[in-house]
Amino acid sequence: MSYTYIIRRILATIPVLLGVSLLVFLMLHAIPGDPVRLIVGEFAPQETVDAITRQLGLDRPLHVQFFNFLSNAVRGDLGRSLITNRDITQEIVNRFPLTFKIAVLAVLLQIIIGLGLGIMAALNHRKILDNVAMIGALLGVSMPSFWLALLLMLVFGVGLKWLPISGYFGFKSLILPAVTLGLLTGARIARMTRSSVLEVLNQDFVRTARAKGLKERIVIYKHVLKNALIPIVTLVGMSFGSLLGGAIITETVFALPGIAQLAINGINRRDFPMVQGVVLVIAVSFTLCNLLVDVVYSVLDPRIRYE
Amino acid sequence: MLKKRYSLMLIVVLMLVTILSGCQPAADGGDGDGNGDDVKEFVYAVVDDPATFDLDTTSWHQTQAIVSFDSLVEIDTEGNVSPKLAESWEISDDGLEWTFNLRQGIMFHCNEEEFTAHAVKHKFDHMKNPDKPSVNAHMISAIDDVVVVDDYTVKFMFNSVDGAIWNTLGGSFFAIDCPSCREEHGEDYGMNPCGTGPWILDDYVPGSHVTYVANTEYWGGADYWDNNGPPKFDKLTFRIIPDEATRILELQQGTVDYAAVPPQETKRLQDETDINVILSPSNGLRYWGFNMKKWPWTNKNVRIAMQYAIDKEAITESALEGLAKPLWSALPPSIPGYSEELEAEFKAKYPYDPAKTKEVLENDGWALNADGVYEKDGKPLAVSMWVLNEGIQIRTAEIIESNLKDVGVDLDIQVMEQATLTSGSPKGLHESLLWTYGWYDPQILFFLFNNGGTRMHYIDETVQRLAEEGHQKVSMEERLPIYEELQRYLADNPSWVVLYFPQDIHGFSPRVENVRMNPFGGGFVLNDIELK
Numbered sequence: 136m137s138y139t140y141i142i143r144r145i146l147a148t149i150p151v152l153l154g155v156s157l158l159v160f161l162m163l164h165a166i167p168g169d170p171v172r173l174i175v176g177e178f179a180p181q182e183t184v185d186a187i188t189r190q191l192g193l194d195r196p197l198h199v200q201f202f203n204f205l206s207n208a209v210r211g212d213l214g215r216s217l218i219t220n221r222d223i224t225q226e227i228v229n230r231f232p233l234t235f236k237i238a239v240l241a242v243l244l245q246i247i248i249g250l251g252l253g254i255m256a257a258l259n260h261r262k263i264l265d266n267v268a269m270i271g272a273l274l275g276v277s278m279p280s281f282w283l284a285l286l287l288m289l290v291f292g293v294g295l296k297w298l299p300i301s302g303y304f305g306f307k308s309l310i311l312p313a314v315t316l317g318l319l320t321g322a323r324i325a326r327m328t329r330s331s332v333l334e335v336l337n338q339d340f341v342r343t344a345r346a347k348g349l350k351e352r353i354v355i356y357k358h359v360l361k362n363a364l365i366p367i368v369t370l371v372g373m374s375f376g377s378l379l380g381g382a383i384i385t386e387t388v389f390a391l392p393g394i395a396q397l398a399i400n401g402i403n404r405r406d407f408p409m410v411q412g413v414v415l416v417i418a419v420s421f422t423l424c425n426l427l428v429d430v431v432y433s434v435l436d437p438r439i440r441y442e
Numbered sequence: 443m444l445k446k447r448y449s450l451m452l453i454v455v456l457m458l459v460t461i462l463s464g465c466q467p468a469a470d471g472g473d474g475d476g477n478g479d480d481v482k483e484f485v486y487a488v489v490d491d492p493a494t495f496d497l498d499t500t501s502w503h504q505t506q507a508i509v510s511f512d513s514l515v516e517i518d519t520e521g522n523v524s525p526k527l528a529e530s531w532e533i534s535d536d537g538l539e540w541t542f543n544l545r546q547g548i549m550f551h552c553n554e555e556e557f558t559a560h561a562v563k564h565k566f567d568h569m570k571n572p573d574k575p576s577v578n579a580h581m582i583s584a585i586d587d588v589v590v591v592d593d594y595t596v597k598f599m600f601n602s603v604d605g606a607i608w609n610t611l612g613g614s615f616f617a618i619d620c621p622s623c624r625e626e627h628g629e630d631y632g633m634n635p636c637g638t639g640p641w642i643l644d645d646y647v648p649g650s651h652v653t654y655v656a657n658t659e660y661w662g663g664a665d666y667w668d669n670n671g672p673p674k675f676d677k678l679t680f681r682i683i684p685d686e687a688t689r690i691l692e693l694q695q696g697t698v699d700y701a702a703v704p705p706q707e708t709k710r711l712q713d714e715t716d717i718n719v720i721l722s723p724s725n726g727l728r729y730w731g732f733n734m735k736k737w738p739w740t741n742k743n744v745r746i747a748m749q750y751a752i753d754k755e756a757i758t759e760s761a762l763e764g765l766a767k768p769l770w771s772a773l774p775p776s777i778p779g780y781s782e783e784l785e786a787e788f789k790a791k792y793p794y795d796p797a798k799t800k801e802v803l804e805n806d807g808w809a810l811n812a813d814g815v816y817e818k819d820g821k822p823l824a825v826s827m828w829v830l831n832e833g834i835q836i837r838t839a840e841i842i843e844s845n846l847k848d849v850g851v852d853l854d855i856q857v858m859e860q861a862t863l864t865s866g867s868p869k870g871l872h873e874s875l876l877w878t879y880g881w882y883d884p885q886i887l888f889f890l891f892n893n894g895g896t897r898m899h900y901i902d903e904t905v906q907r908l909a910e911e912g913h914q915k916v917s918m919e920e921r922l923p924i925y926e927e928l929q930r931y932l933a934d935n936p937s938w939v940v941l942y943f944p945q946d947i948h949g950f951s952p953r954v955e956n957v958r959m960n961p962f963g964g965g966f967v968l969n970d971i972e973l974k
Binding site: 166168170172173174176177178180182183186187190218219226230281285288292293296299301302303387388389392393396397400403404405 | 860
């Protein structure tokens with residue numbers, strides 16, 4: 136693993152981010168709806184609409200607006216929200232920790248549930264445990280997140296009163312959202328783990344390992360799992376990336392002030408710079424996660440080399 | 443190998459420690475579980491963030507943003523003007539000079555400035571600032587100038603009579619800010635509001651909650667309030683809970699003291715829980731508006747035919763669970779100008795009668811084509827309707843669609859979100875829309891139809907004249923006959939089908955006492971609330 140490779144990869148994200156910004160910018164201006172009408176209200180006369188449009192700089196040509204955004208963004212200044220007039224960088228910085236905490240917890244749960252169920256199912260291939268695990272995973276894959284969220288709220292919030300239903304009051308507020316996300320994404324990991332492990336189990340080197348008398352545990356953990364992990368790492372990496380962008384439905388249902396809420400409010404209120412800023416941050420975390428996944432590959436499988 | 447495994451474990455442990463430790467400080471912020479201490483906290487569930495606390499930069503004044511401010515007057519539960527920061531007033535004979543006598547000895551929250559006539563003048567100047575006018579400046583366009591007579595007397599100079607100005611002065615649009623705080627904070631005043639109101643902003647975590655502490659020195663508030671002193675509880679927390687189902691669960695759990703209740707949950711909450719559900723008339727109505735610039739609405743007979751086609755009872759019964767009233771007048775019962783006689787007259791004029799719709803259309807030369815749709819000059823009677831992406835409105839639209847199908851009209855429902863709808867309709871991109879208005883004064887008819895308006899683009903001399911005349915008098919006695927004439931004219935020359943008059947449904951936790959609704963003040967009198 137050469138450092139020049141990592142640096143090259145980081146540099147390669149720049150055109151990606153530029154492309155994402157441009158795309159989002161164009162999409163925001165292509166969809167109907169205008170923030171000024173939302174600010175001034177239904178009955179304001181056209182003069183007021185025009186005056187506010189000028190104040191916000193929305194009357195300037197699109198390319199000027201875009202380059203202004205870019206040149207400020209490069210300096211770490213994502214501008215001010217059209218609606219709230221608050222600093223967007225600050226707003227994202229304030230909200231990112233919560234989204235990050237949920238993402239980390241959800242990924243940990245996802246790995247535990249996914250790997251656990253998947254390996255168990257693979258080792259008991261076509262037996263009862265396999266079927267039970269896979270039915271569970273199927274349920275998890277097909278259950279909508281808002282429904283699972285409401286069920287968990289009803290049981291652990293309204294019924295048992297162990298946990299707050301919604302909002303953010305410290306760690307106990309993170310449990311239900313993380314479980315919701317962990318269960319649902321863990322189900323996908325479980326299915327992937329099962330098929331990946333099954334595939335490796337049939338390989339010659341596993342037979343050799345068993346033949347030379349290695350303990351079954353060593354065979355599974357050292358030989359099978361390590362080789363089966365590549366596709367799983369990809370999946371976990373991707374889901375971590377998308378969780379860092381915030382889980383829109385989960386954050387909404389649990390009333391959590393994370394990144395996704397910011398994006399959703401921005402879209403609903405046509406707060407152009409806010410949406411651009413949030414999407415930029417999401418794009419950065421996604422590309423970084425991808426890079427991380429590639430690095431992990433070469434750690435897991437020394438045969439993979441990047442030059 | 444061993445080393446690697448431990449380092450992995452170490453990473454996981456470190457991550458968990460970071461997360462857990464990061465969580466501690468937030469635990470005291472605005473929680474509603476009412477644990478043991480003596481702080482009485484009222485938790486109010488709201489749908490979204492306040493846009494800003496600077497009321498001059500948005501027209502979107504939600505309760506969570508306005509409770510730290512007072513206005514000069516307030517509209518009481520009967521719709522009369524009740525003194526607040528202004529103790530009394532005189533209006534000149536021509537109605538163009540209003541002199542307000544202000545209450546003395548009131549301090550702003552910063553405790554550095556007293557509320558005087560200068561603050562009123564400052565508010566006016568800030569709204570009218572030629573370089574950067576307030577988005578609400580048009581609300582006070584009838585006021586030319588505000589003159590400070592002495593510290594506690596202020597004179598408003600009008601260029602024309604504006605009969606609806608009491609609503610502006612009595613609402614949050616002309617709530618008084620602390621001049622020195624506004625100067626000091628400049629652009630950031632939106633996060634550092636300073637008023638004279640019963641609540642002082644304590645903490646705001648965007649997306650999570652807004653917390654206010656009681657202004658223990660509060661001077662008293664509007665005359666008609668029961669409690670003319672400081673609030674009777676210590677903390678007021680607005681929790682931002684975007685999801686409806688979550689809000690209701692929190693209300694049921696008792697972790698929220700107030701939430702608006704959707705019609706479909708009302709009966710269950712009334713029957714199965716101890717939630718105190720209170721219905722109050724809303725201040726608006728819902729209508730199916732036609733874009734008058736577009737075919738087929740240019741044909742008056744088609745518009746008349748539509749009046750008979752819609753089964754309004756079916757809509758209120760099945761889309762709104764009976765929690766709304768079918769309506770025929772252009773003004774709902776909660777706005778002055780509505781009258782039972784007029785309503786009965788319009789209802790008799792346009793009963794639900796599909797046969798009549800067909801008759802009117804056929805007399806106008808329409809004939810059913812092979813698809814069972816009326817057609818004239820080779821053009822089938824097919825129109826689209828913009829509908830807000832919201833359950834009740836979509837259900838309403840679906841009933842209209844089926845009603846219209848029965849009379850040979852083809853309706854295409856186009857569901858869209860609010861920003862698209864509110865920016866597209868002023869441009870006249872729609873053929874028709876399902877929309878709602880909400881206001882406290884019959885002046886709404888002026889807003890709706892002035893220069894055609896932004897929803898129906900109805901250019902009509904009589905409508906324009908009457909809508910203008912309607913608010914060029916101050917006294918309601920003089921205004922009402924004009925609105926009666928206007929409503930009659932609109933019934934004879936409709937640009938819409940008025941559908942129903944919804945109710946606001948409020949849910950209070952059982953520990954909330956002394957709830958007084960004020961349909962004119964938009965909700966209930968917060969200062970009168972007591973907590974058990």
